[in-house]
Amino acid sequence: MIPSFQIFDCRSRQQIREAIVRVFDLYQAVLPRDKTGLILLKPNLNSHMNALTGNTTDLRLLVEIVTELQKRDYRNIIIAEGSNSGFYRNNISVINRLRVDTMAAALGVEVLDLNYTEGQEIELDHGLKGEAAKICSEAELFINVPKIKTHFEVGITVCLKSLIGCMVGQKNKKKIHDNLPRNILNINRVIKPHLQIIDGLIAMEGNGPTRGTPVLCGKIIAGRDPVLLDYLCARIMGIPFTAVDYLKIALHEKLLSDQDRGSVDSLELDSWPAPFKQAHSNLLVRFIFNHRFQRYFQMIRATSWAEKLCSSRFGGKLLYLSGIRQDVFxxxxxxxxxxxxxxxxxxxxxxxxxxxxxxxxxPEGFDLTDETCLHCLYCLSVCPEQAITIAGDLGFFAEQVRQYGYLIRKTL
Ligand code: SF4
Ligand code: SF4
Structure with a gap:
């Protein structure tokens, strides 16, 4: 019998590898019969902060998923994501900054920025219509690979919320905020991944999804039903589902069976870290992101003067300092x-x-010239002795070092 979910302990690279082999053994029914069938992997590449900050999907997990699929003779694999509006607006490729493109090239698979693909219509709240990347529904196997994080607007982000990355471009992503919890569910009614492999290796607590702190969990969770898995992750994080707006609606609409809910409620969770710190926003942020007023703020945000202000360096700094914006572009x-x-x-x-x-x-490999190095800087980030530096310019990565350098060394 196929389990509704499976949790794997992954404290080492070897355990990540073994977990992924087991996932594809357990859920082999979802694997396409046709070995040339398109397999789409969608990580959470929300921002340019790497996986060790708890922000984005771990490259180690992506490597193991691709490698295992290739061992099973699948050759048509694409890693696809549409990172958030701010990066899109500023013409910054998060796929490149996180070295996902270099990693994909090393593995011989393609990458695709979903912000620039053909769309399919999705009905949103208040009668609005948006477009999600059509390829997400066309793939023979669509694997969602989200991260476990807290989220200042909706409580948590795991499987369901991560699909906002499937919306095409800034225009469509903005529409989602008209009623974020309901539109998260609206997207999931149309885009239905066949398998979810959740990155709980290094999660994020506190002021997520971008300004929280990393939590070393060392887990991978697999399953098929995103509502069940998000409910499970909320329980694991110690966050009541009533604090997760879209889960509250999903349960009210009976999108989770009593049996599945009972199986999660009765789980022993001894091996998980203490309850996650929830995101706590200031009054201004809570007011602006209140779902009841969001559509009016979106209307103001769409005016040309607001666009000009938000795109300026001064405006960006102001938004960041006030907590309204989480990223620095x-x-x-x-x-x-x-x-x-x-x-x-x-x-x-x-x-x-x-x-x-x-x-x-x-560390022997540091002294060899190795063209396969991704320059992802995971090694530099985790080294407890700060024995790794670079010759060159860290550029945007200096901001990650400033915000997370000490935290990563302390946590991992
Ligand atoms: S050696 Fe360091 S920078 Fe190069 S791929 Fe490995 S972790 Fe990334
Ligand atoms: S001290 Fe740093 S460079 Fe040396 S082996 Fe440990 S992590 Fe690697």
Missing amino acids: LADTTHIERLVHNQERCKKCRKCEEYCPLGRKL
Whole structure:
């Protein structure tokens, strides 16, 4: 019998690999018979902060999923995501900044920015219509690979909320905010992933989805029903479903059976970290993002003067400092000539190897010229001795180091 969900302990790279093999054994019914059938993997690449901050899907998990599918002879694999409106508006490719494109090239698969694809119509709240990427419904196998995070507007973001990344471009993503909880469910009525593989390796608590703090959970959760899985994740995070607006509606609309709900409610959760800190926004943010007023704020936001202000450096800073905007859309790109390994500082703990998405043999590999290095800087971020630096310019990544450098070393 296919389980409705399965939780895997993944404290090491080997355990991530074994978990993914097991996921495809358990859920092999979803695998296309035709080995040339299109398989779409949709990670959460909401912003340019990497997985170690708790923000985006872990490259180690994506590598293992792609590799296992390739071992099973699937060759038509695309990694696809449409990152958030601000990055889109500023012409910043998050897929590139997170090195997902370089990783995909190393594995021999394609990437696709869903913000620029053909759309299919989705009926939204208040009679609005939006467009989601058509390819999400066309793929023979659509695997959603979301991250477990708290979310200041709707409580949490896991499977259901992550599909906002399927909406095409800024115009359609903005429409969702007209009534975010209801529109999350509206998108999921049309776009239906066949499988969910949830990244609970390093989750995010506090002021998510972008300004929270990382939590080392070391879990992968797989299943098919996104409502059940989000309900499960809320329980795991210690956040009552009543604090998650879209789950409240989903349960009211009986989108979760009593049996499935009971199976989650009766779970022993000893191996999970203490309850996650919930997102707490200031009064101004709560007022502006109140679902009852959102449509009016969206109308103001659509005016040309508001667009001008929000796009300016000064306006962006003001929005960030007030908490209304969570991201900093830095234009500075990274230029890495090479990684620099300080042998004297290095204690040979091999943490860099454990976190390297490509599983490079480290720290020995730092001293070799290796063109397969993604320049993802996971190794630099986790090194407890700060023995890894770069020759070149960190660019936007300096902001991650400023905000999360110490936190990552302390947490992981
Ligand atoms: S993580 Fe740092 S200290 Fe540990 S082996 Fe790698 S370079 Fe050395
Ligand atoms: S060596 Fe470091 S920068 Fe290169 S792929 Fe591995 S973790 Fe990323």
